[in-house]
Amino acid sequence: MTYRTRINYTAKQIDEMWDRWQRGESLNAIGRAFDRPSSSIYGLLAPSGGIWH
Numbered sequence: 898m899t900y901r902t903r904i905n906y907t908a909k910q911i912d913e914m915w916d917r918w919q920r921g922e923s924l925n926a927i928g929r930a931f932d933r934p935s936s937s938i939y940g941l942l943a944p945s946g947g948i949w950h
Contacts, residue, residue, distance in 0.1 A: 904933065911941065918942060 906914070910931065917927045924935035924942075931938070 904937075906931075906941065914938060914941065 914927055914931070917930070918924075924938045928935040928938045
């Protein structure tokens with residue numbers, strides 16, 4: 898299995914992710930916009946309280 902390299906998102910990219918999430922876009926859609934799997938977006942938003950279990 899191959900792993901993708903870790904990406905360090907810029908503040909602008911993170912702001913865009915939050916904007917998309919608040920507009921109701923799915924994690925899959927946001928991930929596609931950044932060419933990343935939804936799990937990487939989840940890992941960024943969840944610790945900040947953006948996603949509830």
